[in-house]
Amino acid sequence: MASAMSLKSITLAEVRNILGAEVLNGDDLSIKVAAVGAADLLSDVLATSKSGTLLLTGLVSTQVIRTAIVADLCGVVFVRGKKPGDEILALAKESRIPVLATPLKMFEAAGRLYMAINESR
Amino acid sequence: MPEAFESVYQVLGKDFSNAGRVSTSIKDTLKRMGISPAVVRRVAIVSYEAEMNLVMYATRGKMSLSVSRDAVTLHVDDEGPGIPDVSLAMQEGYSTATAEMREMGFGAGMGLPNIRKNADEFDISSGVGRGTKLIIRVTQIV
Numbered sequence: 494m495a496s497a498m499s500l501k502s503i504t505l506a507e508v509r510n511i512l513g514a515e516v517l518n519g520d521d522l523s524i525k526v527a528a529v530g531a532a533d534l535l536s537d538v539l540a541t542s543k544s545g546t547l548l549l550t551g552l553v554s555t556q557v558i559r560t561a562i563v564a565d566l567c568g569v570v571f572v573r574g575k576k577p578g579d580e581i582l583a584l585a586k587e588s589r590i591p592v593l594a595t596p597l598k599m600f601e602a603a604g605r606l607y608m609a610i611n612e613s614r
Numbered sequence: 615m616p617e618a619f620e621s622v623y624q625v626l627g628k629d630f631s632n633a634g635r636v637s638t639s640i641k642d643t644l645k646r647m648g649i650s651p652a653v654v655r656r657v658a659i660v661s662y663e664a665e666m667n668l669v670m671y672a673t674r675g676k677m678s679l680s681v682s683r684d685a686v687t688l689h690v691d692d693e694g695p696g697i698p699d700v701s702l703a704m705q706e707g708y709s710t711a712t713a714e715m716r717e718m719g720f721g722a723g724m725g726l727p728n729i730r731k732n733a734d735e736f737d738i739s740s741g742v743g744r745g746t747k748l749i750i751r752v753t754q755i756v
Contacts, residue, residue, distance in 0.1 A: 535719035536720055
């Protein structure tokens with residue numbers, strides 16, 4: 494997992510704009526993001542993330558959503574234009590995990606969020 | 615202060631679409647009991663890693679949750695192949711996972727080390743042909 498950054502104030506709505514992302518689940522985009530992490534290995538997310546972290550991942554499986562539930566993540570962004578299937582979205586909806594999808598690659602998505610966070614300080 | 619509580623959950627091996635369901639249910643239960651969010655999160659994380667191991671490697675197994683005044687304890691008991699060398703399996707990065715397991719974001723040899731790291735007490739016993747037993751305890755729960 495890439496290093497988790499502490500954020501001053503950035504919301505999911507800002508994340509959507511910064512990443513040109515589509516919101517696939519989530520009604521309340523005013524949720525504050527406490528930290529951002531990028532990983533494809535869920536064991537690393539479980540081991541190193543703080544609660545309230547926004548996860549950028551290129552891994553598409555129901556286990557991503559279950560990891561978000563278990564680790565109290567504030568949302569998931571699927572990168573590289575990956576779109577989760579119905580089963581994954583149904584679980585996200587049921588467990589109120591916000592889900593976004595961006596065409597950006599992991600490196601650029603993380604970079605843009607890193608820049609935005611530093612500017613907001 | 616939570617009331618004493620016990621519950622047993624059955625887990626089926628290779629049932630990947632339901633993998634994690636028990637742990638999210640354990641998390642809800644603990645949350646409803648008024649246990650602090652930090653403790654609930656730690657228990658949920660160790661439970662989920664243990665549940666994924668069970669689903670990935672065993673035929674079936676059970677997870678028992680018990681809550682007392684001072685600790686949350688998970689007993690995990692599987693009918694699986696067993697681990698030939700437990701000390702090797704406890705090393706970060708050591709894994710016998712298949713490509714299918716890795717594609718789900720697990721199987722990188724971090725599960726057991728993560729469990730030990732997040733638990734206050736951890737015990738593992740395993741043998742080839744007799745399955746694996748874990749006892750995981752998180753203390754100072756209030």
